[in-house]
Amino acid sequence: MNVQIVLVGSLSEIPKSYRNENIFLFGKTLFVHKENEAYLYLGTKKDRITREDIRYLGGHTRRQINKWNVEEVNMDFQSLLKLAKEMNEKEVVTCFLEGWYLAGYNFNKYKQKNVNKQMSQLKMKGESYDTCNDMAIIRSRAINTARDFCNEPANKLTPEIYVKRLKEMFEDTKVEVEIIDINGLEDAGFHAVHVVGKGSSRSPYVAILRLNNGAGDPIALVGKGVTFDSGGTNVKTGRDIGEMKMDMGGAAAVTGAIQLLSDLDYKGNLLAVIPLVVNVAGEEAYLPSDVITYRNGLTVEVGNTDAEGRLILADAILYSTAAKAKYIIDIATLTGSIGHALGLKKAGIFCDDEDRLWELKEIGARSGDYVWPMPLVEDYQSLLKSDTADLNNMSASIYGGAITAAMFLKNFVSDDCRWIHIDMANTVRPWKEECYYTAGASGFGVRLLAELVQCERISDVN
Known part of the structure; x- marks a missing residue:
């Protein structure tokens, strides 16, 4: 299954049958699966978005994705860039990816059943973000x-x-x-x-x-x-x-x-x-x-x-x-x-x-x-x-x-x-x-x- 991440900026971005003002609240999530497509809607309503907020969204997204058997995650950063007006594009993307990678951490080396869930592949639409990805990994x-x-x-x-x-x-x-x-x-x-x-x-x-x-x-x-x-x-x-x-x-x-x-x-x-x-x-x-x-x-x-x-x-x-x-x-x-x-x-x-x-x-x-x-x-x-x-x-x-x-x-x-x-x-x-x-x-x-x-x-x- 592939999932498209949608950062909610307006009600028009949500299917009519799911529209609710609460989805705008920061960190709120809505998972919609229809036919062969799946969408994860994330609320972003907050007076001011900080770097840590963006890391939060990255980690929160990863946690939500881990609940399902997801092979590929598609992310478009444009809506997030509009929200974080005080930061440049590289900062925004790096912070999101940092949160994404950190949320995948676990320490279970001494457990007999050491099962690490395979990480979903994150694909980023738009420009190449290789340098941001490298920095987030480092x-x-x-x-x-x-x-x-x-x-x-x-x-x-x-x-x-x-x-x-x-x-x-x-x-x-x-x-x-x-x-x-x-x-x-x-x-x-x-x-x-x-x-x-x-x-x-x-x-x-x-x-x-x-x-x-x-x-x-x-x-x-x-x-x-x-x-x-x-x-x-x-x-x-x-x-x-x-x-x-x-x-x-x-x-x-x-x-x-x-x-x-x-x-x-x-x-x-x-x-x-x-x-x-x-x-x-x-x-x-x-x-x-x-x-x-x-x-x-x-x-x-x-x-x-x-x-x-x-x-x-x-x-x-x-x-x-x-x-x-x-x-x-x-x-x-x-x-x-x-x-x-x-x-x-x-x-x-x-x-x-x-x-x-x-x-x-x-x-x-x-x-x-x-x-x-x-x-x-x-x-x-x-x-x-x-x-x-x-x-x-x-x-x-x-x-x-x-x-x-x-x-x-x-x-x-x-x-x-x-x-x-x-x-x-x-x-x-x-x-x-x-x-x-x-x-x-x-x-x-x-x-x-x-x-x-x-x-x-x-x-x-x-």
């Missing part, structure tokens, strides 16, 4: 890379397996991969990674990715890679800590972003620092009251071993500074507090230049990875006071946990370096399984990081 593939990493069970994605997969991924690319194992961590300045990871039989690692494809100092991406987090000695007591296999969502986002930028032949220098640990309470596990000394001399008392993410991120930030990064973006599934503040749809974004926060919010909206500006409150630095060391990794207050975590990290960022911090703990899974979001991980952060890097590069050139 973008969706990078997002699906992050999804794959997050969805892997803890025993199938240890730090050692993670670094092996990185080597395989980037073997024939411009990305150079350096791996630091447990024997070299302290010499390389990753003291906290060594301390946090030593409680597990799964040894800690740090992956350093470099894409040297231009002039100037590198932009650094830092991703938290806790492949499983039991909370350590301060063991988690939640109902389902199986979700903690996704505590490396930041690392996955950085990995996907580097893949995307490499595939796009990004012209610039990139440095990615990915600390990888398993945080469990083994016989050599670190303990509350332990003190960690960092490469810059700062000392930190461990107030809570379940606040391990900020400890290893601090190592990676310091390494990035030593590598002369002028701009550092870190991303992490860092605090439950960010979800309490923002819900499940938008990650929190912090910046050392508060005036840029609303610009960053717009970049997030454009990418499809939504963020909301969060403050860096200097007065909260006092909540990180320790009687034993320079800092405590745990706030003295139960309130504002996402902000105090960001303030902790700020202590490790040099004054001459620009810095953005993204707390994505609430968005590592989709807030709702709809349109192009399927079961499992969301792939959040891949597009956001790539957009931030590209925007920063443009501003430097100009």
